[in-house]
Amino acid sequence: MSEILVVTWDGGGNVPPALGISAELQARGHHVRFLGHRGQAAAFAEAGVPFEAFSRARRFSSDEPSGTSTLMGVFADRKMGQDVVDSLARQPADVVLVDCLLFGVMDALRRSGREYAVLEHSFDGYFRRAAHGPLGLLLRLRGCRPLSLLDAGHPVLAATLDELDAGAGPVEHTGPVLADPPSGATPPPAAPxxxxxxxxxxxxxxxxxxxxxxxxxxxxxxxxxxxxxxxxxxxxxxxxxxxxxxxxxxxxxxxxxxxxxxxxxxxxxxxxxxxxxxxxxxxxxxxxxxxxxxxxxxxxxxxxxxxxxxxxxxxxxxxxxxxxxxxxxxxxxxxxxxxxxATPGAALAADRIEALPSARPTG
Known part of the structure; x- marks a missing residue:
């Protein structure tokens, strides 16, 4: 059995794929815990998943309107990264799976000598295009090099359909991870x-x-x-x-x-x-x-x-x-x-995570 830490944030649609993969891993006997924003605690409790709230990271809630500056502060939050490093010191993990937008966390893990995997909850092509645009510039001004940090993930799992992912880089497409996906074709209703x-x-x-x-x-x-x-x-x-x-x-x-x-x-x-x-x-x-x-x-x-x-x-x-x-x-x-x-996203992602070597500190 492996110990797996998933690092997330209160972004809405980014959470269900991580939960779907964690459920598959738990069903296979692994222990999975999440680290995220305090406002997410109730949702994870309802899902029956162990959860720890960031202690140093800046407060954030998806229920409150936020501008670009606020979001960049979340994505580049080094205090969030320190929370992750501290959590691993208290309770080591074999695998650390990081949300693809948490560059401050990736930076802290790389500096501490810890390997990590990355979970992309949308098209990799979008993230690469954004890294070359204004959002990438704003992150670089905060000391984060998004593409370098993203590509340092081993592996980078893109939970999406490869056919639609124009401009994708060296990632592994697992297919979308959906809650209760249909088993077959769904006929339309009789009335519109x-x-x-x-x-x-x-x-x-x-x-x-x-x-x-x-x-x-x-x-x-x-x-x-x-x-x-x-x-x-x-x-x-x-x-x-x-x-x-x-x-x-x-x-x-x-x-x-x-x-x-x-x-x-x-x-x-x-x-x-x-x-x-x-x-x-x-x-x-x-x-x-x-x-x-x-x-x-x-x-x-x-x-x-x-x-x-x-x-x-x-x-x-x-x-x-x-x-x-x-x-x-x-x-x-x-x-x-x-x-x-035809693409079991959660199962394929879990297969790849199970194949990873230990991601504990190298020195």
Whole structure:
């Protein structure tokens, strides 16, 4: 049995793939524990996974709006890295698996002589492009060289579909890691239905984008289900009377009941929709994130359409009506869905982690 430490942060969609892989490892008899932000404690307790909160790292919550400077502070947080080194001194681990955005942690581990693996929860091609752009510059100004730190991971596991990952580097694609993935093709419902599912992260554009989407579906001759998540106060929204509103629903429960998903380009939601053969309308909420990259990949594959988050309700309505109909977008989504279902992401990632040598200090 191996001792495995997973280092995460309160980023929303980054956590489910790590939990999925940890569940697979635990089922194989390994001991897995997580280190993350204090606000994540309840979620990990509910999942039944040992969890330790950072003690030195700067406070952060995905429920609160945050700008680029705040996020860069999290990604380059060396106090977070020291928390990880201290945790390993108290309780050594054979393998340390680090979220791909925690460059301060990677830097601290490398300086302490400890090897680490990296878990990417989206497209590697996006992370490499971002490392050469403004985000990479901001990280370098904070003393972190993102690509050098990323590629020092042994291995770098990309929990995504390799076919969609344009510009990927030397990573190992495991396939998406989904909660309760479907075992086979999911036929569409007899009557048209739409799932509205934007981000659980408090992006500054979240509320106005939600309102335009809700206005777009007002009076739509279809069942509409909206999951607004923890970062939005529903009292701030005008929700049409016929829209079924929930703060949260498991994707595995609702996706078989809908024929189209309107999302923000979050990797987890997008892969879950495709795994159920559902096309998407994508409105990226933040141009600096992977969301536009995800949207372009889906559009290029013919499985959906991408609009600006500032698109009018009229334009959003038109895209929804177009994609509710039959067409090649349904065949494209079904093809990608079949490939995702044929790739057991959690099991492949666990296989690779089990094959790693001990990652304890070298001296």
């Amino acid at each position: 239905a739409v799932l509205l599912s934007l981000s659980t992260f408090a992006f500054r554009s979240l509320v106005p984008t939600w309102q335009r989407v809700l206005d777009a579906v007002d009076g739509l001759p279809a069942r509409v289900v909206a999951t607004t998540g923890p970062a939005v106060d529903p009292a701030l929204l005008r929700i049409p009377a016929k829209v079924e509103h929930h703060r949260w629903l498991p994707h595995a429960d609702v996706l078989p009941e809908v024929s189209l998903v309107v999302g923000h380009g979050g990797h987890a939601t997008t892969m879950a929709a495709l795994a159920h053969d559902r096309p998407l309308v994508i409105l990226p909420l933040d141009p600096k994130t992977d969301q536009p990259f995800v949207g372009r990949a889906v559009r290029a594959a013919g499985a959906g359409r991408t609009l600006s988050r500032r698109s009018s309700a009229v334009d959003i309505r038109r895209a929804i009506e177009d994609l509710l109909g039959e067409g090649p977008h349904r065949q494209a989504a079904a093809r990608l869905g079949a490939k995702i279902r």
